[in-house]
Amino acid sequence: MTENFRTLSSTSENCLYIMNQSEGKIRLITDFGNMGGAEKYDELAKIIPYSDSIHAKPYYDAEGIPDEEEFRRCLNLLKQANYDGPIVIIYDGPGDMWEGIDRVRKIGKDYLASIGTINRGKPVHHSGVNDVPVALANSFFKWYMERNNEIRVE
Numbered sequence: 001m002t003e004n005f006r007t008l009s010s011t012s013e014n015c016l017y018i019m020n021q022s023e024g025k026i027r028l029i030t031d032f033g034n035m036g037g038a039e040k041y042d043e044l045a046k047i048i049p050y051s052d053s054i055h056a057k058p059y060y061d062a063e064g065i066p067d068e069e070e071f072r073r074c075l076n077l078l079k080q081a082n083y084d085g086p087i088v089i090i091y092d093g094p095g096d097m098w099e100g101i102d103r104v105r106k107i108g109k110d111y112l113a114s115i116g117t118i119n120r121g122k123p124v125h126h127s128g129v130n131d132v133p134v135a136l137a138n139s140f141f142k143w144y145m146e147r148n149n150e151i152r153v154e
Contacts, residue, residue, distance in 0.1 A: 012046035033057035057090035064093035084136035113137035
């Protein structure tokens with residue numbers, strides 16, 4: 001696994017070259033914070049479809065407050081790509097780490113969903129998972145609603 005980090009993989013061109021040359025043996029982590037400049041969003045959009053994991057790291061001000069507009073722009077790229085893999089919240093700004101993570105998570109909550117299931121047996125069992133990408137929740141729901149097509153009674 002590699003990440004869009006430092007000179008070797010700091011551009012989408014280099015990341016895609018590595019992916020193509022590895023013939024699927026190397027997977028990609030995309031970190032929002034490791035690309036910058038005017039081309040940042042175009043570069044991220046090119047590699048997100050090849051990503052197995054996302055490091056959701058926004059820019060911060062001196063007090064550790066995330067740049068919400070910039071971060072939402074990055075999260076919108078995930079939506080556009082129908083990304084349904086893990087999203088790791090990264091906070092490396094000043095102040096308390098947990099408070100920083102919570103600030104980032106609150107911005108990202110519109111891009112996350114919860115999946116819950118309830119069995120029909122006795123005892124009733126509730127199960128679920130929170131904070132998954134919306135695309136994953138949607139694909140699970142679609143599978144769940146169509147699962148009868150997969151069941152065969154002989």
